[in-house]
Amino acid sequence: MAVSLNHTEGLTDNLFHYCPGCTHGIIHRLVAEALVELEVLDRTVGICPVGCAVFAYNYFNCDMIEAAHGRAPAVATGVKRVLPDRVVFTYQGDGDLAAIGTAEMVHVAARGEKITIIFVNNTVYGMTGGQMAPTTLVGQKTTTTPSGRDAGVAGFPVKVAEMLAPMEGAAYVSRVAVNSPKNIRLAKKAVLRAFRTQLKGLGLSLVEVLSTCPTNWGLSPPEALRWLKENMIPVYPLGEYKIPEGDT
């Protein structure tokens, strides 16, 4: 049998703790592969979030820092300003980045911090038990919106890629999904492009990745992939929202 997927040096040998069918694992792999392909793994510092990826420091095979809920972009700023020739990335969920960490996210974009944000949007707070996130779809049931998110009560989804792309300091902003082999390949391209943007020193790069949470969505892994395609992508359209000038 032909092996189509080898172990990447970008990840340690530790086994993921993620639920079966959770796409956090795929996203980890894409980021790890990109760091290896760009030959920057040994000069990379990653910042972990609070949320299901809280243990990401066990998986990425580079120096890692665990940050407080939402503060990863500020921590990344501190690292990058001291070590401007290192590659610095944050890996954050939607609760982490788009709720408690809104200010930090907006201001790294405003400053044009030369860091890369991998933003995992699964429309819920995974780790704490499936509560509503800023990204929860209108009508979506969560443990804190048991009869579906009512926009009149709980407001509307926060669209991070659309929000940050117009900011002058944001150099590369894209939204991808990891629900199909084709989309995973496109996601990999986006992640590579994000890190290249950082290496060129152009400003903030952010990749919003639409991800699944079969556990809190109450769906099987295949159903979750389908739900992502049918419900999330229409609200969160995929594509490159901002590319560096002259970088076609």
Added chain:
Amino acid sequence: MARVLMKGNEAFGEGAIRAGCKYFFGYPITPQSELPHYLAKRLPEIGGLYLQAESELASINMVYGAAAAGARVMTSSSGPGISLMQEGISYIACAELPCVIINVMRGGPGLGNIAPSQSDYFQATKGGGHGDYHLPVLAPASVQEIMDLMGLAFDLADKYRNPVMVMGDGILGQVMEPVELNSATEVSLIPKPWATTGTAGRETRNIVNSLYMEPEELEKVNLRLQEKYRLMEKGEKRWEEYRVEDAVVVLAAFGMVARIAKSVVDRMRSAGIPAGLIRPITLYPFPDEPFLKVLRTTKTFVVVEMNAGQMVEDVRLVVGYRRPVHFYGRTGGMLTTVAEVEARVREIWEGLK
């Protein structure tokens, strides 16, 4: 030997630079703003970085990142801003990262006012943020002492891999005094092999963390931290004694208020009343020795503070019920005067007879 006239807030900045600090992340708040003003100008001159954050939450977390990357780094604020930083300070304490935090105190609670106060003593010395942790807290009483203590602050931070707070009230930040510039400690940076700088040239990955899911593991971390605090308590207590040898009434005060208390001691002495002063320079670890030492001659203690009575609890903890411990303080940014304190001490003295 350069002697210059300098504001306290500026001395925090110049002292930090002379201690080898090249990075400052902060957010404006009165009455400490001259410190960021000063560093915004000075740091670029020495190839360092001044960066204004979007909030105190961000600035302390930028400090966290810069410290993890191995830099000597500082932030500054006043009460309300320090409250916001407590989340980050707790994380930094657990992740065991060195940094220096300046608190130029104003009146609280809440938005309070911008007048000088010492009301953040509890917050600084008893943890402040969540979890069991301590910071060494230094309390200079003059602009010169700010300059002299900044080197120590950074050295303690590196030595113990711990955040260190240097605290003064608003007057200390605003007052101008002559300063000898060369009295700062020599900069000798210790290596930081634990820093997250990228794995190049290193066998293992470095991880800066404050998460320990196994209770046994987290307890071990806590025990190690407590051991560190015991070491600080053993080796880092600092204080000044003034005319205490035969003192029957001993005043205790820290920071600028200690200077008022000193004048009170002089006036009592000229009136034939044997008074003395103990001025803690480290508020944590709290210097118990000078209080225990004077128990032989001292009949009573008077703690003077610009708050509702915070350090008085630490003095009581040391002295116990062996001697009465009185308190005199003003709050809300009201200054204590020499006359007021003297009146209170005389009253206590009369009661003794």
